[in-house]
Amino acid sequence: MLELKNVDARIGIIPILRGINLTIEAGETVALIGRNGAGKTTLLRSIMGFTTVTGSMSFAGTEMTSLIPARRPGLGIGYAPEDRRLFSPFTVEENILLPAQVARLDAAETKRRIDRVYDILPELREMAGRPAGNVSGGQGKMVALGRALMLGTKLVMLDEPFQGLAPALALRYADALKALRDADRTVALVITESNPSLLRGFAGRTLVIERGEVSEGVLEHERT
Ligand SMILES: Nc1ncnc2c1ncn2[C@@H]1O[C@H](COP(=O)(O)OP(=O)(O)OP(=O)(O)O)[C@@H](O)[C@H]1O
Ligand SMILES: [Mg+2]
DSSP, X not given: OEEEEEEEEEETTEEEEEEEEEEEOTTOEEEEEOOTTSSHHHHHXXXXXXXXXXXXXXXXXXXXXXXXXXXXXXXXXXXXXXXXXXXXXXXXXXXXXXXXXXXXOOHHHHHHHHHXXXXXXXXXXXXXXXXXXXXXXXXXXXXHHHHHHHHOSSEEEESSTTTTOOHHHHHHHHHXXXXXXXXXXXXXXXXXXXXGGGGTTTOSXXXXXXXXXXXXXXXXXXXX
């Protein structure tokens, strides 16, 4: 479904990603593991169109490299950046609805999707009317997940969602991901992490990123 072929990415003039080849199929759960600075965020941002890229990137049959960033979520891609980016004067629900407005979904479709988000993440329904600036960091991660689910009908990409979560909230977040998995077996999930143990047993496949290069499988220090 998502296919990157020989992708290089630059930020300004600085080359960050090199020779990325990867395929992610519908319904897969993929852990993207790499140390700080390895290029995890840059890879997700490149898929969303925020870097200068050479090579080819296609999604569900559409060549994406020529598609401006604003058009990419409309393909069915949801993205939760590592720094959440909630709009604090707006309510939790307004934050979740924002991508639907940007993508110009009609009222019926928007309602259908937000109901699905609330089914998967019931605590968001309870927080719906609160200003996003008043929720805790951990709750904010849930809001960012809910927002990503609004447009992520085919692919949801979460950048270090467990980073900074207290243990109880991390467990709750992992449960929410399982609920998403159970509710929808066709959506693909890409989750980045610097600590591989957090996603062990949950991800079906692990991709390792080191110094801007992606490989299938095993971390250097885990090889025996
Ligand atoms: N705006 C920028 N300008 C220049 N270099 C950048 C920029 N953003 C990231 N880099 C560099 O790109 C490389 C990859 O960074 P990236 O943020 O993608 O890594 P990461 O794996 O997400 O790290 P972390 O675990 O800290 O989030 C790093 O060497 C970083 O210094
Ligand atoms: Mg990062």
